[in-house]
Amino acid sequence: MSTLVIAEHDNTNLKPATLNTVAAANVIGGTVHILVAGNSCQSVADEAAAVDGVEKVILADDSAYENQLAESTANLIKSISGDYSHILAPATTFGKNVLPRLSALLDVQQISEITEVVSDDTFKRPIYAGSCIATVKSSDAIKVITVRATAFDPVNASGGSSSVESISADGVSGLSSFVNEEIAQSDRPELTAASIVISGGRGMQSGDNFHLLETIADKLGAAVGASRAAVDAGFVPNDYQVGQTGKIVAPDLYIAVGISGAIQHLAGMKDSKVIVAINKDEDAPIFQVADYGLVADLFNALPELSEKL
Amino acid sequence: MKIVVPIKRVVDYNVKVRPLGDQSDVDLNNVKMAMNPFCEIAIEEAVRLKEAGTATEVIAVTVGKSDSQEQLRTALALGADRAILVETDSLLEPLAIAKALSKVIEAESPQLVILGKQAIDGDNNQTGQMLAALLDYGQATFASEISIDGDSASVTREIDGGLQTIKISLPAIVTTDLRLNEPRYASLPNIMKAKKKELDVQPIDAMGIDTSPRMELLSVELPAARQEGIKVESVEELVGKLKNEAKVIS
Ligand SMILES: Cc1cc2nc3c(=O)[nH]c(=O)nc-3n(C[C@H](O)[C@H](O)[C@H](O)COP(=O)(O)OP(=O)(O)OC[C@H]3O[C@@H](n4cnc5c(N)ncnc54)[C@H](O)[C@@H]3O)c2cc1C
Ligand SMILES: Nc1ncnc2c1ncn2[C@@H]1O[C@H](COP(=O)(O)O)[C@@H](O)[C@H]1O
Numbered sequence: 041m042s043t044l045v046i047a048e049h050d051n052t053n054l055k056p057a058t059l060n061t062v063a064a065a066n067v068i069g070g071t072v073h074i075l076v077a078g079n080s081c082q083s084v085a086d087e088a089a090a091v092d093g094v095e096k097v098i099l100a101d102d103s104a105y106e107n108q109l110a111e112s113t114a115n116l117i118k119s120i121s122g123d124y125s126h127i128l129a130p131a132t133t134f135g136k137n138v139l140p141r142l143s144a145l146l147d148v149q150q151i152s153e154i155t156e157v158v159s160d161d162t163f164k165r166p167i168y169a170g171s172c173i174a175t176v177k178s179s180d181a182i183k184v185i186t187v188r189a190t191a192f193d194p195v196n197a198s199g200g201s202s203s204v205e206s207i208s209a210d211g212v213s214g215l216s217s218f219v220n221e222e223i224a225q226s227d228r229p230e231l232t233a234a235s236i237v238i239s240g241g242r243g244m245q246s247g248d249n250f251h252l253l254e255t256i257a258d259k260l261g262a263a264v265g266a267s268r269a270a271v272d273a274g275f276v277p278n279d280y281q282v283g284q285t286g287k288i289v290a291p292d293l294y295i296a297v298g299i300s301g302a303i304q305h306l307a308g309m310k311d312s313k314v315i316v317a318i319n320k321d322e323d324a325p326i327f328q329v330a331d332y333g334l335v336a337d338l339f340n341a342l343p344e345l346s347e348k349l
Numbered sequence: 350m351k352i353v354v355p356i357k358r359v360v361d362y363n364v365k366v367r368p369l370g371d372q373s374d375v376d377l378n379n380v381k382m383a384m385n386p387f388c389e390i391a392i393e394e395a396v397r398l399k400e401a402g403t404a405t406e407v408i409a410v411t412v413g414k415s416d417s418q419e420q421l422r423t424a425l426a427l428g429a430d431r432a433i434l435v436e437t438d439s440l441l442e443p444l445a446i447a448k449a450l451s452k453v454i455e456a457e458s459p460q461l462v463i464l465g466k467q468a469i470d471g472d473n474n475q476t477g478q479m480l481a482a483l484l485d486y487g488q489a490t491f492a493s494e495i496s497i498d499g500d501s502a503s504v505t506r507e508i509d510g511g512l513q514t515i516k517i518s519l520p521a522i523v524t525t526d527l528r529l530n531e532p533r534y535a536s537l538p539n540i541m542k543a544k545k546k547e548l549d550v551q552p553i554d555a556m557g558i559d560t561s562p563r564m565e566l567l568s569v570e571l572p573a574a575r576q577e578g579i580k581v582e583s584v585e586e587l588v589g590k591l592k593n594e595a596k597v598i599s
Contacts, residue, residue: 109515110478110488133508137490140443140478149444149563152473162567167471168366172375175567215487215521219503219514232509236597260598268527278493278507278528285387285467285527287509293597303365310575314595316587322580331578331595334587344584349598 041070046129047088051078054087056233057130059194064187065128067157071095077116079106085204092196102209107218114141115211131186143184150184155191169284170307190290224279234263236293241267243298247275252342259349267299283308298338301326350404351459352395355450356388356424358417359470368569375569384420387465390525393532395463396428403497406430412449425543426535437553445560447479452556466491466524477524487517493528
């Protein structure tokens with residue numbers, strides 16, 4: 041058995057979700073290789089080579105992979121897929137974009153967003169916004185899988201010293217091209233990697249009021265998230281959304297403020313270790329998953345919380 | 350420009366789905382069904398492109414049982430011009446669905462295919478990308494803005510770090526994210542009119558594709574339940590609990 045993990049990166053740094061994906065590969069067993077496809081991304085390959093338990097890093101360093109567009113990236117992975125029994129990527133917007141395309145090129149039914157490896161062909165995954173957990177067994181020769189990062193503890197980023205093998209571009213496609221990107225800049229930790237997350241919902245009433253959350257986030261070293269209602273209302277950008285169709289987080293502490301607790305929101309945060317809910321409606325469903333619930337008006341509770349921290 | 354919109358009949362998003370008693374599958378007895386919300390957004394986008402004069406025809410397609418005609422009628426009421434049901438009695442996996450859709454698209458040769466990014470039943474998020482691979486089309490997933498110019502489209506995508514804009518040559522596959530638009534409701538006169546629109550039923554067996562399952566569903570269970578929590582009376586008590594009991598802040 042041999043697993044290929046597709047690295048997620050920005051041409052400079054390896055993204056942490058890659059380490060959780062390697063962890064899932066380790067549970068499957070056998071050797072683990074990492075593919076780094078990017079442009080001027082030697083530093084990423086070096087980082088990947090240091091990841092604990094990885095046997096080999098395959099580096100495709102070419103301008104064609106600068107933005108890791110789905111068409112060229114899927115073709116490249118396909119060209120080396122013959123060596124592997126499993127191909128894994130994190131279930132991020134990157135992995136979700138590329139892997140199903142690869143999967144169809146290989147005539148394989150992808151297994152999306154696994155949360156547990158039962159054996160090398162059997163996996164658990166949430167369905168219906170996490171209301172149920174399905175156990176599925178794949179009969180495909182190559183298993184193409186996306187991995188929910190929060191379900192696997194990351195492997196060590198250091199301790200390994202694998203070889204780096206360079207390969208050249210293969211199957212470069214001109215079907216799509218990159219125009220531009222607006223990547224949010226923030227001094228706070230990334231939502232999916234933070235150990236504390238504080239999220240606001242429609243109850244926040246405006247984008248300006250999010251500063252009440254930001255003050256607390258800065259005291260706690262936390263990331264700031266939001267419900268879909270808050271994003272749709274334009275309070276905060278789309279990359280703040282936590283939930284079934286946003287980001288999945290599982291921090292040590294999740295604080296939900298002015299969020300009712302719709303199943304689609306819970307799907308993105310209910311595996312957090314400790315959940316706090318602040319809501320003025322004592323019957324809000326969020327209290328059913330909260331370890332500590334505070335029935336209060338957030339406009340009173342947040343300044344007080346900020347002061348007491 | 351012709352647009353094809355594949356849609357899926359799924360459990361209504363307000364329903365909390367539970368496993369069957371024997372845990373062999375989810376319990377879908379007597380639950381409310383609806384069009385997948387992301388597919389409503391896809392239909393809306395296609396209809397808006399038609400209203401803007403960019404598109405000339407919108408075709409809704411679904412692969413499913415006969416009862417999916419209900420959702421196709423909804424699509425027609427929302428503004429699709431005609432509909433196609435690729436009929437099958439089996440519950441197909443995304444790869445098989447993508448293969449069936451690829452046959453419809455080869456026959457219709459649209460310039461644009463708009464799908465939802467995800468069906469909220471299996472939460473697979475695969476079909477559009479698979480369809481793009483099978484047809485060798487470019488793909489723009491998780492779209493929050495689409496603009497067509499000539500033989501290409503520029504699409505803004507919701508990605509983890511923010512927003513990305515790419516250009517794709519047509520014909521292409523686009524999948525919708527939540528912020529692309531806000532779907533309209535079907536008006537009563539449009540629901541009546543939809544009953545007279547063309548709905549073509551094609552048996553999947555005539556397509557000559559391999560739809561055999563690759564995955565076996567071994568069981569469906571409830572997720573591990575969380576331990577019941579408590580209500581605190583004050584911010585002070587909350588901070589105390591977080592420091593001394595949960596020990597998650599210092
Ligand atoms: C296909 C689909 C996908 C979806 N995906 C997601 C997703 O990924 N993530 C997500 O979050 N949602 C998602 N949703 C939306 C979800 O169904 C809910 O509509 C949404 O989560 C509600 O957001 P909210 O809790 O902020 O707003 P509301 O439900 O309106 O709740 C606001 C809460 O704030 C409280 N409140 C108001 N004022 C105050 C105050 N002054 N002090 C204290 N509390 C106050 C109220 O009591 C209420 O409980 C999705 C929906 C669909 C159909
Ligand atoms: N049976 C189906 N018939 C037509 N379109 C489908 C079907 N299943 C999925 N789709 C399309 O593919 C999208 C993504 O579904 P999925 O890959 O299952 O998450 C949906 O929003 C639909 O647009």
